[in-house]
Amino acid sequence: MPPPPRWATPRGVPRVPEVQAMHAPAMLLPLVLQNVQYAINGQPLIHGIDLDFHPGAPTLVLGPNGAGKSLLLRLCHGLIRPTAGRVIWQGLAAQNPEALRFGQAMVFQKPVLLRRSVLANVLFPLKLRGLNGGTRFARAMEALERVGLTALAQRPARVLSGGEQQRLALARAWALGPQILFLDEPAAALDPNATRQVESIITDIAATGTKIVMTTHDLGQARRLAGDVIFLHRGRVAERTPATEFFNAPRSAPAQAFLNGDLTW
Template sequence: MRAPDTILPLRAEGLGFTAAGTPILSAVTLEIEAGPPTLIIGPNGAGKSVLLRLLHGLLVPSAGRVVWAGPAAARRQAMVFQRPVLLRRSVLANAIYPLKLAGVAATSREARARAALEMVGLAALAQQPARSLSGGEQQRLALARAAALAPEVLFLDEPCASLDPAATRAVEAIVATLAARGTKIVMTTHDLGQARRLAGEMLFLHRGRLREQTPADAFFNQPATPEAAAFLRGELVW
């Protein structure tokens, strides 16, 4: 039985989005449940980032709706972007700030922020200016800010797109840790190797439509649609 205070499952019902008269997503219906990470993949322009923003609530759908299991006031979700925006403050202050916005008691903010920085390997850099960090460290700080909020669902939009292999593996390790602790990860990626390493479930988009929602093993071993099979072979670019 579903726990009474959970916000999952998350449903999209006939979801569509149009920008400047151009359809970006059409008739997307899906359900995301608690469990291992859900990875969203597809060719460039398939609508991956738009879908993520619609699910998170940053965009208003042109059609359909997003439905959470829990009431709006009880939502516990966060999002990390490909290029995080950091305050001109210390690493620690950046980790504390979202807790202040969320109304976390002042007496517990610093401890929670420091625990999150420890989890991502940035505790020793707590007093450094956040904008002096490397790209990989900045993304780890963005993950720490989100993790400090203890979200039930964490949306990640191509968090490793501009990172080198070592920084990518560091971010992947953090994502795996958060998932193991019970945070539901919903993440876009263009990296099939990354999807194989992280995903429990795959969402495959093509030309703004959801073509497959399936366990990761089934998707990679026996894709159900010709488009997905071509994408896995590197033959589908649009």
């Protein structure tokens, strides 16, 4: 990796000679779901899902509205707990609370941003991780450079455009060096140019070794990004196949109907 650029360092923040690697070692994966179920008020929404996630190309989660795509990501990330079954991290450091906390990250369709500057939004989780001031600053600035937001570092995060906010959310997650990054419709509300920028960043993050698990309604986007596809229908996994096979010859009738535009719910 080339040396970091010579950014203007704020007064009182020491300069560091180089930035630590921006992706975590393989400690947490594989992630395994065993007969995972989720219900609200007795109404089942996720039915007995068995899945595993290993390092590798991005996994895209597809399905019609209400299929359970966002719920699946939240169950994997630990934002909600299954009402039955188990979500298990099987890597060497899976029992390390800090590794579990910082070895994974999630970005939502509508980014959750602090009422602070662009730079401060990236610095804050790095501080929680326990990095020293100089390392935090260098890591944050590298992440902003990678997503094209260096010039906006001191701007309030909440006045950014939708595309800029999503790029900031990706930078904040990327700076932590997660081994797995969950993305829930990260480009759903963006215009074509902003979507292309977000897709380029996702590709770059995946290239550093971070496993991407992402939901989308955009079939073109799924074709461009996916290594494999999980297709959900009514809270169940209808199929999981390599992306080329899924788009050329889906194995299940619901998936074929979905690709034909005949399945919307």
